[in-house]
Amino acid sequence: MSFDTLGLLPELLRAVSEQGYEVPTPVQAQAIPIILQGRDLMAGAQTGTGKTAAFTLPMLQRLAHHGNTSSSPARHAIRALVLTPTRELAMQVEESVRTYGKYLPLRSTTIFGGVNINPQTAALRKGVEILVATPGRLMDHYQQGNLHFGNLEILILDEADRMLDMGFIRDIKKILALLPPGRQNILCSATFGGEIRELATSLLHNPANVDVAPRNTATSLVKQMILPVDRGRKRELLSYLIKMRPMEQVLVFTRTKHGANHLSDQLEKDGIKSMAIHGNKSQPQRIKALEDFKAGSIKVLVATDIAARGLDIDQLPHVVNFELPHVPEDYIHRIGRTGRAGTEGEALSLVCVDEQKLLKDIEKLLKKDLPKQVIPNFEPDPSIKAEPIVMGRGGQSRGPRPGGRPGGGHSSTRTERSSPHSQPRTRTSPRGK
Numbered sequence: 001m002s003f004d005t006l007g008l009l010p011e012l013l014r015a016v017s018e019q020g021y022e023v024p025t026p027v028q029a030q031a032i033p034i035i036l037q038g039r040d041l042m043a044g045a046q047t048g049t050g051k052t053a054a055f056t057l058p059m060l061q062r063l064a065h066h067g068n069t070s071s072s073p074a075r076h077a078i079r080a081l082v083l084t085p086t087r088e089l090a091m092q093v094e095e096s097v098r099t100y101g102k103y104l105p106l107r108s109t110t111i112f113g114g115v116n117i118n119p120q121t122a123a124l125r126k127g128v129e130i131l132v133a134t135p136g137r138l139m140d141h142y143q144q145g146n147l148h149f150g151n152l153e154i155l156i157l158d159e160a161d162r163m164l165d166m167g168f169i170r171d172i173k174k175i176l177a178l179l180p181p182g183r184q185n186i187l188c189s190a191t192f193g194g195e196i197r198e199l200a201t202s203l204l205h206n207p208a209n210v211d212v213a214p215r216n217t218a219t220s221l222v223k224q225m226i227l228p229v230d231r232g233r234k235r236e237l238l239s240y241l242i243k244m245r246p247m248e249q250v251l252v253f254t255r256t257k258h259g260a261n262h263l264s265d266q267l268e269k270d271g272i273k274s275m276a277i278h279g280n281k282s283q284p285q286r287i288k289a290l291e292d293f294k295a296g297s298i299k300v301l302v303a304t305d306i307a308a309r310g311l312d313i314d315q316l317p318h319v320v321n322f323e324l325p326h327v328p329e330d331y332i333h334r335i336g337r338t339g340r341a342g343t344e345g346e347a348l349s350l351v352c353v354d355e356q357k358l359l360k361d362i363e364k365l366l367k368k369d370l371p372k373q374v375i376p377n378f379e380p381d382p383s384i385k386a387e388p389i390v391m392g393r394g395g396q397s398r399g400p401r402p403g404g405r406p407g408g409g410h411s412s413t414r415t416e417r418s419s420p421h422s423q424p425r426t427r428t429s430p431r432g433k
């Protein structure tokens with residue numbers, strides 16, 4: 001995915017590309033379209049996720065689209081307010097507003113405590129559309145009559161959890177009481193404790209939720225995530241994730257050899273260096289694939305369960321289940337490829353409507369539900385009905401299914417024999433050295 005698909009104005013795209021950003025981060029991909037629609041949003045995102053651009057870009061666009069920009073000094077007419085817990089964050093956010101808004105005729109300033117109030121007052125009197133402020137100093141200005149909120153269209157609370165930790169809740173409540181109804185509200189927080197939820201309930205109307213850092217209750221070092229997606233769009237989603245995050249050294253599991261070959265070819269077409277590794281490959285081919293993977297010239301290894309069992313690959317950062325295994329225990333083997341030796345790993349599973357029963361079986365074995373995240377633009381189409389998975393383990397047909405879908409996960413015609421001795425064991429450690 002690129003920034004062009006998010007519906008942003010050319011002026012903003014230009015500023016973004018000047019920053020050298022090529023693809024939106026997950027919080028940007030998810031939050032930007034929602035904010036552009038004018039919806040309230042609760043965003044779970046920490047510093048470093050690209051959250052600032054995620055709310056700044058659509059905020060600028062909404063201000064540019066609606067209402068009068070700054071032909072007159074428009075004294076006191078603040079149209080967007082960003083509250084932050086600290087002076088440093090206020091300065092950073094306003095810097096981003098300037099950077100991304102450089103081709104739009106919108107003015108901004110920042111106000112925070114601990115410095116002389118007069119230059120801030122002068123800046124406010126000249127007129128700004130966007131104000132980035134810490135709560136205490138904002139109240140001071142309000143009480144001095146330096147600003148009013150009658151035209152406010154957008155309110156953003158950045159790092160709301162920190163604001164509450166720092167004891168700003170009373171100021172925030174006072175400020176909220178001064179704001180006009182009918183505005184758009186965005187709440188950004190890295191954590192969602194009781195107080196934040198309370199604030200969210202009183203502040204947000206029918207909010208959308210975006211959470212790019214879902215907290216996993218498991219103590220395991222493997223972060224597991226189910227990504228619901230249509231069977232025909234799995235390959236597209238996988239390429240998107242590998243490029244966008246970006247992901248290096250990914251071990252991808254398919255159920256069949258044919259599926260592994262097919263997927264690997266398609267990833268190559270998407271410009272992702274990849275290799276299939278399974279029992280039909282010769283030993284020298286397998287060793288070469290592993291060495292290239294270790295050296296980084298191959299990013300993705302696509303493997304079947306049996307082939308992967310023969311590989312002693314340690315400490316992989318990412319395992320992706322392109323298809324869920326028929327045998328729930330295989331899921332545990334697969335994800336055990338990551339999160340070893342004290343390093344964190346993640347296991348993503350692309351799950352389509354056909355695989356709900358397989359997912360249930362895995363969750364039953366794990367004795368917990370796995371967290372699910374729908375990736376924007378890959379929302380499953382609810383009209384697509386479940387179909388039987390054609391070939392299962394050991395080449396047994398599980399029922400007819402018309403026509404394979406390229407990249408769809410079930411286009412296989414043959415399944416690898418399930419003998420753990422079908423391959424020689426090959427040792428390597430891609431992260432090593």
Ligand code: AMP
Pocket residue numbers: 020021022023024025028046047048049050051052053
């Ligand atoms: P933030 O989480 O907003 O503090 O942003 C963290 C860092 O990521 C900042 O230095 C941004 O300049 C940078 N950044 C934001 N969006 C992107 C993007 N789409 N691609 C690359 N870097 C980005």
